[in-house]
Amino acid sequence: MAEIKEYKNLINGEWKESKEQITIYSPIDNKEIGKVQAMTHKEIDDAMAAAKAAMKAWREVPIVERAKVLYKAAELLEKRKDEIGEILAEEVAKNLKSAVSEVVRTADLIRYTAEEGIRVHGEVMKGDTFEAASKNKLAIIRREPMGVVLAIAPFNYPINLSASKIAPALIGGNVVIFKPPTQGAISGLLLTQVFEEAGLPKGVLNSVTGKGSVIGDYLIAHPDVNFINFTGSTEVGEKIGEVSGMKPILLELGGKDAAIVLEDADLEKAASEIVAGAFSYSGQRCTAIKRVLVEEKVADKLAEILEKKVNSLSVGDPFDNAEITPLISNKAADFVEELIDDAVNKGAKVINHPKREGNLIWPGVFDNVTLDMRIAWEEPFGPVLPIIRVKDENEAIEINNKSEYGLQAAIFTKDTTRALEIADKLEVGTVHMNNKTQRGPDNFPFLGIKKSGVGVQGIRYSIESMTKLKSVVINI
Numbered sequence: 001m002a003e004i005k006e007y008k009n010l011i012n013g014e015w016k017e018s019k020e021q022i023t024i025y026s027p028i029d030n031k032e033i034g035k036v037q038a039m040t041h042k043e044i045d046d047a048m049a050a051a052k053a054a055m056k057a058w059r060e061v062p063i064v065e066r067a068k069v070l071y072k073a074a075e076l077l078e079k080r081k082d083e084i085g086e087i088l089a090e091e092v093a094k095n096l097k098s099a100v101s102e103v104v105r106t107a108d109l110i111r112y113t114a115e116e117g118i119r120v121h122g123e124v125m126k127g128d129t130f131e132a133a134s135k136n137k138l139a140i141i142r143r144e145p146m147g148v149v150l151a152i153a154p155f156n157y158p159i160n161l162s163a164s165k166i167a168p169a170l171i172g173g174n175v176v177i178f179k180p181p182t183q184g185a186i187s188g189l190l191l192t193q194v195f196e197e198a199g200l201p202k203g204v205l206n207s208v209t210g211k212g213s214v215i216g217d218y219l220i221a222h223p224d225v226n227f228i229n230f231t232g233s234t235e236v237g238e239k240i241g242e243v244s245g246m247k248p249i250l251l252e253l254g255g256k257d258a259a260i261v262l263e264d265a266d267l268e269k270a271a272s273e274i275v276a277g278a279f280s281y282s283g284q285r286c287t288a289i290k291r292v293l294v295e296e297k298v299a300d301k302l303a304e305i306l307e308k309k310v311n312s313l314s315v316g317d318p319f320d321n322a323e324i325t326p327l328i329s330n331k332a333a334d335f336v337e338e339l340i341d342d343a344v345n346k347g348a349k350v351i352n353h354p355k356r357e358g359n360l361i362w363p364g365v366f367d368n369v370t371l372d373m374r375i376a377w378e379e380p381f382g383p384v385l386p387i388i389r390v391k392d393e394n395e396a397i398e399i400n401n402k403s404e405y406g407l408q409a410a411i412f413t414k415d416t417t418r419a420l421e422i423a424d425k426l427e428v429g430t431v432h433m434n435n436k437t438q439r440g441p442d443n444f445p446f447l448g449i450k451k452s453g454v455g456v457q458g459i460r461y462s463i464e465s466m467t468k469l470k471s472v473v474i475n476i
């Protein structure tokens with residue numbers, strides 16, 4: 001039997017082993033794919049100390065030099081797209097094509113971050129723009145790093161949602177403690193390796209692995225952390241909100257994005273976008289379309305088209321590039337099944353029958369979903385899509401806004417003015433017109449309101465979030 005590879009943590013420029021390890025199994029076939037370190041609190045303290053010690057020198061490195069490291073990292077990452085893509089596919093059961101394109105997308109993101117970072121400078125203000133008496137005052141306003149950024153990423157984009165925190169933090173002059181998701185840790189550590197090989201000085205980026213349930217609370221409460229950048233569940237996000245006190249945070253959390261389909265919509269186009277939005281990576285995306293709110297008059301027709309399209313989705317092995325692949329764990333699949341059972345017991349009409357084999361769930365569409373069903377409100381993070389029929393746009397807006405989440409929404413209509421009016425009323429961070437909900441392109445602002453998040457991501461926005469203003473006022 002081939003030896004199981006062990007992945008170490010980068011601490012102060014050295015790859016370190018802990019006393020205990022965690023075995024990572026593939027959600028595809030439960031095969032062991034590697035071991036990562038289960039760090040102790042003492043080792044986390046060492047990582048924090050290394051980061052703090054590296055901070056002074058890194059913030060003094062000219063931005064163009066920091067940018068060079070990012071360009072190099074992008075180049076190295078892209079070169080390894082097939083190797084890293086394969087591991088990523090195996091580790092989180094993402095289809096190979098999407099896994100490789102996640103790596104390429106991330107190289108593009110890192111490159112763009114380098115370009116954008118050299119343009120994020122401050123500004124100069126003169127006092128007489130406010131009052132005549134302050135005419136002689138000149139403010140030089142610059143951006144400074146926050147210090148030690150704790151970057152915590154979720155399992156579903158272990159490369160992209162890690163780099164989208166690390167790269168903007170680094171270009172802003174911060175040092176980073178990176179906690180990858182445990183299921184996704186190998187991919188995260190390969191990304192760390194890429195940054196190291198690109199020439200980051202020791203201590204500037206340190207990885208910390210271990211189960212979130214074991215080391216998470218210790219990390220987020222650590223006194224050396226100056227900023228927390230987290231993507232993951234609302235449950236953990238709320239905990240971070242509670243313990244962070246006055247520490248600045250950036251949280252991207254859960255969602256219940258709706259596709260609102262009006263009676264004048266191009267139903268073929270709407271259905272294609274909805275299927276892509278709801279079912280890619282088996283619905284395990286915060287921005288997945290998680291419910292359809294359709295005007296009654298066109299609901300039958302839309303359901304019919306959705307049924308056909310969903311039936312043609314391929315199901316199976318990520319390495320065969322199946323569109324629907326096994327969920328991240330059996331526990332996740334159990335939760336999806338719970339939501340399905342609840343909906344069916346309360347009278348939802350099953351359109352595509354969602355069969356299950358272990359953690360592989362076939363895609364399911366449920367019509368006539370009513371507001372007493374859990375699936376109308378809860379985030380399944382799986383391949384199921386509820387259809388809620390509404391009498392008009394006002395009811396759609398009302399149901400959309402009743403959600404505890406506020407990430408994104410999509411509106412399908414040919415009437416742009418009507419779409420703009422509805423968009424104004426939707427309590428979400430982003431509204432897409434005649435398109436599925438999605439985070440990208442990665443330079444757009446990405447934010448959730450209510451229980452979907454705090455703060456704004458997106459390349460420039462992330463750099464701004466992870467830097468603070470410092471103003472020096474000269475009295476001429």
Ligand SMILES: NC(=O)C1=CN([C@@H]2O[C@H](COP(=O)(O)OP(=O)(O)OC[C@H]3O[C@@H](n4cnc5c(N)ncnc54)[C@H](OP(=O)(O)O)[C@@H]3O)[C@@H](O)[C@H]2O)C=CC1
Pocket residue numbers: 152153154155156179180181182183210211212213215216217219220231232233234236237239252253254255285286287379381407448452453
């Ligand atoms: N809005 C957005 O941009 C996105 C939101 N999400 C949301 O994330 C969820 C799915 O991702 P998932 O990875 O399961 O989310 P989790 O919240 O379970 O985990 C996210 C990260 O937090 C870590 N973690 C777990 N417990 C703690 C803790 N107490 N303190 C600090 N860190 C902790 C995890 O480590 P470990 O893996 O070791 O448990 C992991 O690295 C969904 O709700 C989804 O909507 C996902 C992607 C994007």
Ligand SMILES: O=C(O)[C@H](O)COP(=O)(O)O
Pocket residue numbers: 156157161284285286287288437438439440
């Ligand atoms: O974590 C997520 O689900 C992502 O932020 C979604 O990204 P995408 O919309 O680009 O797939």
